[in-house]
């Protein structure tokens with residue numbers, strides 16, 4: 001899988017999702033299913049979207065004891081998604097257990113990426129709430145290295161961190177970056193954003209784009225603009 005645009009399906013019902021996806025005649029965008037949609041509709045929505053021919057990033061951010069994560073990942077690997085994820089804060093041992101659970105009998109598995117520090121966590125919250133005193137950029141790189149050590153394929157990170165992650169973990173280590181906005185678009189609640197073109201220049205492997213596409217007057221045109229700027 002090469003560089004691609006992943007559309008965040010941040011909807012709360014299957015009905016909304018299908019009416020959105022039905023606009024894409026001929027195109028099959030790579031999509032992200034998050035907690036809201038998965039908890040509302042269950043595994044059936046993953047199977048249905050897969051059957052329609054879309055690649056899927058299942059964004060459930062697992063974080064629990066290694067044995068529980070291993071078993072949960074084993075269930076997720078049966079859903080045949082293309083990418084799934086967990087929290088690097090669960091430790092190297094938890095990430096290794098996740099890989100074991102995700103790997104099928106024939107040796108294949110979906111790509112597994114780690115969330116480092118959520119972009120909603122800032123230095124102050126990390127120090128006060130988590131008692132982590134190091135600079136947040138160092139913590140992100142440390143978690144990314146842990147993910148690599150555990151055998152994961154990459155991380156979810158801010159586009160501003162993608163270059164540094166590649167520097168520390170290698171060019172092959174995937175960077176999946178949300179926080180993308182068109183140069184002439186609304187920023188919304190995202191704080192640090194990049195355009196698809198900038199994300200391409202700094203070497204993001206995948207951009208995750210929600211509202212600039214889902215809330216656009218013409219979502220297909222917005223998606224195609226993203227692809228033009230980021231992939232072509």
Ligand code: C5P
Pocket residue numbers: 008010034118119120156178179180188190208209210211212
């Ligand atoms: O609508 P918007 O483009 O901001 O959506 C971005 C998507 O990426 C959402 O599904 C959001 O939950 C997700 N995300 C994010 N920032 C992170 C991790 C995930 O915006 N650090």
